[in-house]
Amino acid sequence: MSAGLLQVEQLERTFGGLRAVDGASFAVRPGEVHGLIGPNGAGKTTVINLVSGLLAPTGGEIVLEGRPIHGLPPHDIAGRGVARTFQNIRLFPELTARDNVLVGQHRRRRPSLAARMLLLRSAREEERQAGERAAALLTQVGLSERVAERARNLSYGEQRRVEIARALASEPRLLLLDEPTAGMNPVEVQAVAALIRQVASGGRSVLLVEHNVRLVMDVCHRITVLNFGRVIAEGTPAEVSRDPAVIAAYLGNPK
Template identity: 50%
Template sequence: MVLNVNKISKNFGGIQALTDVSFSIKEGEVLGLIGPNGAGKTTMFNMITAMFPPSSGEISFKDDSLTGLKPHQITEKGICRTFQNIRLFADMTVHENVMVGNHCRLTTGVWRSVFRTKSQKQEEAAVNRKADEILEIVGLSEFKDSIAKNLSYGQQRRLEIGRALASDPQLILLDEPAAGMNEKETKDLFDLIKKIQSLNITVLLIEHDMPLVMKICDRIVVLNFGKKIAEGTPEEIRTNKEVIEAYLGVEEEDDIA
């Protein structure tokens, strides 16, 4: 298992956001984390990436506890994420945005940068090459010199994923990557996620586009009101009565005589 979430709970004052949620992610799989708005999905992402700590429970990555780590240390471990709202460096180029993502893997210090030593120049050249490779993966090579804010919405989404890939992750968390996309952009996203999986990078996906989730995920975990209500294959989730009720609701019987 790459990631183990064990009995995680989170409360914010009097609000219980998550209650005893447990699941694991196998190496190389795409795991979907789904549920209605307010179910606690992004809260779970925020705890995995140390945006804030759980109230109770344990999260471990390759058998190493993530308790007490800071967000940059989580990235260094090999976990990265994207966000619901695009967070690019809008006035930087596409290429520069990807280069920034590789910052956590750099070893050159301040003085070597100031004096432009041989090792610093070699590392800078390697970062440039890596950025080019990632732009090829996400299909943005022809836009490398474009300013990020000038890209289309779907291209910006792919750039954000590219920047995350630049950190050399073993696990990538995608928070509603298809939100706001048209049919063509969603198809391109599907292809990109499959390409990421082929690179042996594990994917944890929050998404409301159910056709995409059912098509791309190996397994799915379902949250509702902060609790796990189901876990299984897409087919098992598709036919799960409790999941159907959580998403669609059930018609109450008329008790009026």
């Protein structure tokens, strides 16, 4: 287990009698866009929740840069360079787009409270820089006009893009995207595809859960296919799309 940035080994998570993830293993390499696909209920979002620490696995291992992270609380995992978005958007609705991204910078920002209490200029300077970084990230996702808008007033597609900006704000080594283009129009999907490529070209890894097959084929270097919590195929987009097990899982077995 050397090449992987993220190494998932025999991962297992049960909910009562349901085995949502059932012994899945895969690895995400540095700088790779890794697709995680499968029919509804295959366990994709559960895997994201396990890697980000919102759920604890009932078995198996999750190793990030050689160190096990399974069972750690989410804030520790975030501190090790994992950021995520949510399938059911979870922005902070009453905060502005900019302030959402500022929250995303939490781990990167220097503490400024003592300096603020003493009314020092260094605190204001740090806040100005953080604000500028937030604005720059929102510009990067094409929302420079919406910086001061409350998250709840943004359109669906805009909210998804703020979530991506918020996740990027922590400068993660591994970005977990859970259906980032759901509900987006084709133009917005293209913009997200470009953004994902840009993130990966900067040396970061992306684990992408997505139903838009064209996007997955387009941006992923490698793909893991899940069905009933098990890995049924893995490989390049071309290999996976030819795999009979994958075709059977999506379309049913030919008689």
